[in-house]
Amino acid sequence: MSVNARTMSDDELFYGHKACPGCGGALVVRQALKVLGKDAVAALPAGCMSATGFNFPQLAFANNAMITPFAATASVLSGIEAGLRAQGIKPDGCTVVGFAGDGGTADIGLQALSGAIDRNDDVLYFCYDNEAYMNTGIQRSSETPFGASTTTTPAGPSHPGCVTGKKDLFAMVAAQGIPYAATASIGYPNDLLKKVEKARDIRGTRFIHVMAPCPVGWGFPSSDTIALGKGIVDCGLWYLAEYEDGRFTLNRDPGRFASVADHLRSQSRYRALTDADIVTIEAHRDQVWQRLRQRCSCESS
């Protein structure tokens, strides 16, 4: 049975956390745990979700959860899985799940993630991508997109902000032959829930990279998080795809993209972008999509 708003469990396993109003990352954790259930054992590195999920005396997780060193999400997951196996709880009694930020995944945690995939440890790894180091006050990560202003890539009259593009984690984990990988966005919740459900039931390493807009770091009203998560997919700056059994699938191929300019202009982190910068971003998007379409067989359009 597919999980949706009607059928999903009433359990709220991530509750009473201190994330900002309208936090996209918090929604990723909440929805994923609804699918994985109360027996899932979670590990979270330093980042917004651990900083706001474990506040003495309040633990926002109803299931077992722990904080890992910043670099160590995947290694801690591997260790938890081995421990649960020794106790006879794994392989089938629960899911071992990690929720790490983009910085914690694409930068400092990359080697641990790669090691877990290499061993094909039976863990599910979520990267909630808010496109910067938010917990420490909006510094650039290797998932910060071109043109975004952060405190370490400040935009000004003669500088567009971040001059590098997003690291392609999806392709990287696929290149290691991971059993299951996917990209998703909180703006497409049913697609996300479907992928979580699928990943839950696969054994071996699984990786889901979820776009999780951050009202504070991106500069938009807290009520617009879902709209931004949808808009970034509709204008082609993010995509919904899967990699399974060695095959790529594009879950959504918008024949025509929504306006990139409208999407970018709704966020203050792109305030300094010129029209020429936006043309650059569109051209880069088109290159990415050319590659994506070559790689993927299309599921729908």
Add this chain to the structure above:
Amino acid sequence: MLEVIWHARGGQGAFTAARVLGAAASADPDTFALAFPTFGPERRGAPMRAYTKIAARPIGDRSASRRAAIVVYLDDTLFADGWEDELAEGGVVLLNSKVAHPDARVVTVDGSGLAADILGRAIPNTVFLGAIAALCDAVTLENVEEGIRATMPAKLHERNIAVVRAAYDLVAGRARADALPCCSEAAPIEGASGEKEREASSVVSAEPPARIIPQLQELTVAPERFARSTCFQGGHLVSKNAGWRSLRPLVDQQACTGCFNCYLLCPDGTIYKQPGAGSSSTVAIDYDFCKGCGICAKACPAHCIAMVEEGGGRDEALHIRQ
């Protein structure tokens, strides 16, 4: 020592104001000041406090003030019962509000309105610096202007100084004749007079519930006691997330079609399903944990969730989706 407690929400500039006030007072070489905020890892919109301490000697006590001569509320939704406990004898509360308060100790100033008029943004922090200069001998208007120049970015000087002057005129015009008594050395306050002894009840049973519906386990957690003992009950859901909202979502139960879009998309999981008329279902909101982000109002295809102002008698509905 003159102590000032600033109540605000993260993002309203309370710490900036606390610091500017300290800088203003210590412009006089014989006066010393300390300014610091307290907040947890909570985020934007969460209630926080800042403190300014001003004295004729270097200040060694870096702990939060329990009572103060001046208590400022940059957000009137934070002004709650028990406010007197924090106010020192003869002190004054400065409240950011359009509406006057019956208690003579509470001076209201429409700080957000004044800031919106002059700054173009409703950031009320510097308004209250002008008000403090008007009410209290510890700082003059000139001191505050100097403090702004010394601590705020240059491009903010001119307009914030204009704000301070306007607020000064407004409050000086109607302030009481007698200056604040506690601008001179105030007697130290013994112990925690406002503190109510709360007995921590026994630990909640470890029996896991069949279905995990969030439920507060324990309401007696008293953070102010943390510093004095090492034994506190912690765990899943031991305290509320109260006080974050400035807007409250209201569900029109008649119009709700039970599509559960809002339920699906709430980052805090504070919307729950409940039986509606007949066989239908609707939703309700756990206001102890809702932060008022407004996602639900935008997610509702039937437009049946309205965001209304929290805490005021004003019940004008602000439909986020216009």
